Amino acid sequence: MIPLDVFGSESAAANLLQQVCWRDGVICPRWRSDRTVRNGSYREYQRYLCQNCDRTFNDKTGTIFAHSKVALRRWLFSIYAFLRFNTSLRQLQCEIEVTHKTIHRRIECFTRALDAPSLDLVGPVEIDEVYVSAGKKGRERDQEPHSRGLSTRGCGSYDSDKPPVFILADRGTGQRYVIPARAADESTIRLL
16 A cells, blocks of 8 residues: 555645646636636635636636646546556545545546647648537438437537537648537637
């Protein structure tokens, strides 16, 4: 067994998370605004107030550790042990005393965050969007098709039948990227 005391206290883990999250300055996760002020604290975490949207957030907001009742130092330990020692999920489940489902979901979120594609765009870039139809039920030959409950015409969104998919073609390197998105609005395109 590996002792959890190696990772110190919860306040040390909170300080580490604060240094990693805000190395470029504190930014509101909703508005991406740097007009923020300190607004007290919640347990070991510094609380901030966005002056644009008047909403509060803390150091864990927008991270994979948000809304977790398990101590942050335990999650940091599990990620460290998973990456460094290739520890199994069953062993981590016993070490940090959570269910297998909980540890599996958090490690899955963490690995998904690591696998996020980084776009290396060099030359001129072409971008186009395609709306992929999610399909229709009952396309038998002699029956009318049974349409899905959210079937709509026109531009789609991630929650409706036709989620948009962006195709980026980098003319400098010849690389092509296919990126599914939630909506085809200006804010989504700027993030690409």
